[in-house]
Structure formats: structure tokens, C-alpha cells
Amino acid sequence: MAKPTARPTAGGYSVQSLGTGAVSPHERTDFWSEHVASYQTRMDFRYAESESFRGEMTRQRSGTYQLVTWECDPVEYVRTPGLVRQDPEDGYRFLLPFSGELLLRQDDREARLAPGAGSLLTLSAPCRVLNGQSVSGAILSIPAQEIDGPLNLKAPLATGIDLTTGLGRVVNTMILSAYQEREDLTTAQFDAVLDRVVELLCMLATGDDRPDAPGHLTEVEAMVRRHVRDHAADPGLTGTSMARALGWSLRQIQLALQRVGTTPRDLIREERLRLVRDRLRCADCENLTITDLAYASGFSSASALSTAFRQRFGVSPREMRGAAAG
Template identity: 35%
Template sequence: MSSWSQALTVSSASAWDEVFTGLHGASRIRVPDRRAPWTGHLEWQRSKTYSLALCSGGEEVVDRDNRHIRTDPRGTHELLVPLAGSAWLEQGAASGEIGPGAMALCDIDRPLTFAHDAGLRSISLIVSGRHLSARSAVAARGPHLLDGARGLGRIVREVTTTLHEEREHLSEISFDLACDRLLDLVCLAAEGGTDSAPTGQRAGVEAAIRRHVREHACDRELDVAGIARALGWSVRYVQQVLQAAGTTARDLIRRERLNVARGRLASGSWTTYSIAEIAHASGFGSHASFATAFRAEFGTTPREVRRGARELSGADAGPAAQS
């Protein structure tokens, strides 16, 4: 098992409390009988950006209220994907039962109640609120109860399950890249797959802006004026839509360029290009500004990402690839 992947089995409800709160945040946990036999199991992968956890355990009710949030803020959202059993989730005005074929996306720093039977076995994708809101303000405004039995929701459920199953065959950078794509699908499902997702022109405009930026991120001339011109709206309106979503055109473009560059650094087809050349091809004006932005976004350096990808492939790094 890799150094960033772990598994743990506990045999008491009290020990499980510690494991659960360590992963999901301080909470009040109630069980039918703390003296009764208990088995809880956790398998998880953690990178600097994402966590993916498979959990199973006995019957319990979890309450995370404002007091817990003040003392242990997490800044994270979780996608809960049940594989067996059933659970009840309540957050704000949204509530409902979820089991296999359903999913829930919720903000861990908003009060919630989570209850499940002894048969629950589920996978949770844990991501920072910053990464989620950068992709979709609609998704970040959850909670969202999602249909995982068909359409985009089914794709999300199957990708989540497969990602966990294949964890031993992924490097940390490959894991992050796969989670990036999974999060894109989660956002699309949240934007269009539930009654709780806001509708209307502004949400559609935001989605069109993000799609245009994703498709043209490597164009070094891309800016808010170019986005507005290409989509047929005024610069002011594009700025207003992005401001309401908690971002700016400049931030959105930079983030998409960083995602492109990270994928290229890990790709075998870009090994003959230097890091500076990849930065330039991904839309950055200088190697220095790229390296600074990359470290701020991902918590690691472009050189470390490239080194990790090459170590995984066993390739011999040449001088140009390491510059």
C-alpha cells in the first residue's frame, strides 16, 4: 500500500468516534449501545488536494453543529456515495434518504445530521470548498441530493467506485488528475441534476464562461474581453456573473492553465519538453510566475510533479525534460 493510502479497522464505538471525527470533523456521535460489539473499517487515499475514503461501521447518528464547526472548521465539501445499506442526511432545507443509486454533496462547515444503519458501506470524496467553488458556485451552494442511477449521476458513482478500486495502480499525481475530472462531473450533475440546483440565465452564462475558458485556456491572449466577445455578452456582465460565483476571469483562466500544465507534466507525450516550454504552451508568460502560481495552487512544484511521474514510469529523465 502506498504511503498516501491507508487502511484501518477498529473494534469499539469509541475508537471509531476518533477515526470518524479525524476524517470528517468534530461531531456528536450517538450509537444504540456503546457496550455492544462494534467493527468499523476505513480505507482512504489522501493527496494534498483530495481525499477518498471507503467507510463501513455500525448504526450511528452524527450531528455536526455550529459549535463543532467553530472549534474544528474544515473548509471542505463531501460527496457521499453509498454502496450498500441506507443513510439519512439533513442539512438546511434539504433532507432525504440515500442508498445505492443515490448520492449527496454537502458542505461540512454547515450544520448537518447524518444517520445510517449498520449495513451502510460508502465512499466519500472530500475536496476543499475553494476547489469546488472555483469550478461551480452552484455546486458549492449545496447541499445536493443526486440521482446516481442514471445519466451523469451514474457516471459519477461508477467513476468514484473505480477510482477507489484502482488506488494501488495510481500515483499521487494520477490520483489528483482523475479526481479533477471526477469533480468536473460532480459539478455538472449538481448544476443540472437536482431540484435544488438554481436555474435561470445567470447559471447558464456562468457554465458557458467556464466551458469557454476550459477550451481556450492555453490561448495567451485570453482575457475577460475575449470571453465576452466570443460569447456575445458585455465585459461588465461577464464580470458580474463571475463575481457572483466568487471568482474573476483572471483567476479562472489561471486555474485552468494550471490544470492543463499539471496534466502535461504528468504525461508521457510531453517528456521531451522542458518545464519552461510547458508553462509557455499552457499560456503562462514566464517560468517564474508559473512556478509560483503552481505551488500556491497545488502545494508542490512543477519539478516534483514531473519527477513523480517519471519515477512511476521508470523513464530516464533527460536534461531538457528536467530544466
């Protein structure tokens, strides 16, 4: 059986490509099922044809995100109630076809996706994805907390997200560019791009990009996020200092962030943790101790950083640095 080709890059980011071209005809569907399940989660696979099946895919992966682009013959992927119980998976997937049509079913809802549209679905509930004839596309794996927190709910299937204009087109372009530049990205760069993609997806899923959305609060939220990103390392950054710097009341800022399920304090902590994560993976910051990183990223102490970091990422800063170095 043919082995996939893989190229690890700096800091744990890797690019892997595989295809059925060099696989014996009678092994092709098993080959495809095995790798799709290992990249995503356990599913049932229903193939229109077996020995003539053809498929290729490329996976880009870091410790936080995974982006898989694929092209294959017709196949139906089924996440049954039994598989949901046996193999829990609380993450999300954002699907967008480049060609052909995908049919998605979840929670008694159905979405037909053609190029220019995308959908967000959860794998913690049963679902079906029918890959039609001559379909190619991308599927972005997103940790549950990146969606549940900003949307302040367990997100249902968000269907028919328009990727042809406005914010949707920006998202589509960013995902496509992340794939096209796959060989030249570092872990920090890959994660930074997809952090922004997920942030924009949350706005699309809640309709915050619509002209009739509460425009003022949306504007406040966008400006606050930009301000926090630019000043996360400032130990004096608070909701009050943001309000003073941006010319809004603290109440306006609190209301804008409440709409997307967060607070000034939580937003500041999240951006600081992402800043530390990126610096832990950056070769230029290898000489900084964890204490140095804590103070340089706005935390009051190394212990405060370590506690918050483990709660957010499941490992300590030292452990993540060791994994990146390995």
C-alpha cells in the same frame, strides 16, 4: 490495537485500509472514532452498540482529494456548533451509499439517501449524518474553492442528487471506478479523475443537467471547458480566440461562464495551473525547469506561474515538486 495497512504510491498518492476486526471489542468504537475524525474532521460519535461494533474503511488520498469507502454498523456523526467554532473546516463532502440508508440533516433540511442518490454538504455548518444498519458507501472530500468558485456561492446541502441516469450515473461510475482501480492509479491520474467528478457535481448541484435548463448556454460552457482543456498550453489562448475558434460571440462565452461563477480568463488560468500541477508530479517531466514548465503551460514567465500557483495551491511549484519527489 490493530494498525491500518497503508500503501504509498507514486507522487504522494496513498491507499490505506483499516478495520475493527483485529481490535479488542472494548476498543472498537474508540478506534473508529479516532480514524474517522483524523480522515474527516472533529465530530461527536453516537453508537447504537459499542463492543459489538464492526467497521471497515479504505482511504485514497492525494494532496488535493480524498476518497473514503466504508462499511460499518449503525453510528451517528454529529458536527455541533461548538465543534464548528473550535475546529473550522470549510471543505465539502459528497456522500453516496452503496447499500443501506443514510439520513443527513443540515440547515433545517433533511435528506434520506439510498443507493442511487448522493448529497453534497459543507462541514463549515452544523450537520448530522446517521449511518443506518448495513450501510456501505463512499465519501469524497472536496476543497472549498472547487465548489464555492464554480457555484459562485457558499453551497448549502444539495440533496437527493440522482445517480441512476444521465450525468449522475456517470459521476457514480467514475467514483466507483476510482475506488476499484485504487492500487493502479498515480497522483496525477487520481486528481484528474476527481477534477472531472467535481466539475460534473457542480453541474448536477445547479441543475444544469436538467432538460429544462438553459440548454444553449450549458452547451456553450461544456464546449468552452473542453476547448480550454485541450489548448491550455497555448500562450495565445484568450476569450476572443476561443470565440473565434468555436464560432460563438465573446458575449455568449462570457454569459455561459458567468452562470457558473467564472470568466474566460479565470478558467484558462485554472486549467493551466492544473496542467502545471500534473506535470510537477509526472516523472517524465522531471527534467523540465520551472521556467520550462511555465512556458510549456501557457504562462508568460516563471514568476507569473509561481505567483498564481501559490495563490491557488498554497505552495510554490518548486515546493510541490520537492514534496512529490519525497
